[in-house]
Amino acid sequence: MSLDRPIAPDPYELLPTVGAFTLTSADVANGEPMDAAYAHGSVGGENVSPQLAWADFPAETKGFVVTCFDPDAPTGSGFWHWVLVNLPATTTELPRGVAEGELGGAFSVRNDYGQQGYGGAAPPAGDRPHRYVFAVHALDVEKLDVSPDASPAYVGFNLAFHTVARAVIRPTYQVKE
Structure with missing residues (x-):
């Protein structure tokens, strides 16, 4: 049941250009399928966030935000899986399955599942x-001046004015029919 629609643009191609830095992961890779561990329970996954590590960011960096977005979701606006805000500038890695209490005051705003925290991949079966x-x-x-009940779009609006550089990894996920 493949949904017949054009491939959506990468969301960051639509925003003003910012600097880049290095993002690596022991769990996910550019263009490679993710393990079911990082998928949502609704498709048989474990709903665990992947390990992420970053380096070579600008010296003037004062904090970080981590996001996960599916531009291919059949919604017209994509699907936000994770928006983790207000990580201290001293944070350079998130372990696999990170718990928010371990993050020095950082917190997740609600994702498009309507929950705080990481929500794994769950594309329509056969897409x-x-x-x-x-x-x-x-x-x-x-820190961004947002609260845990902020929407991902509101966080994104604030990011547009405060992002000095961005690092990205784009793995894939598919649920077979």
Whole structure:
């Protein structure tokens, strides 16, 4: 049951250009299928966030935001799987399955599942592979002025004004019919 629609643009191609830095993961890779561990329970996954590590970000970085977005979701606006805000500038890695209490005051706003925290991949069964855009945003402020009930779009609006550099990994996930 492949949904017949054009491939959506990468969301960061539509925003003003910012600097880049290095993002790596022991768990996910650019253009490669993700393990079911990182998929949502609704499709038989474990709903575990992947390990992410970053380096070579600008010296003026004061904080970070980590996001995961599926631009291929059949919604007209994509699907936000994770928006983790207000990570301290001293944070350079998230372990696999990170618990928010371990993050020095950082927190997740609600994802498009309506929950705080990471929500794994869950594309429609039989659809083409979806891209999952994991991004780490280096900020020129220590914290965004948002609360846990903020929408991902509102966080994204704030990121547009405070992101000095961005690092991205784009793995894929597909649920076979």
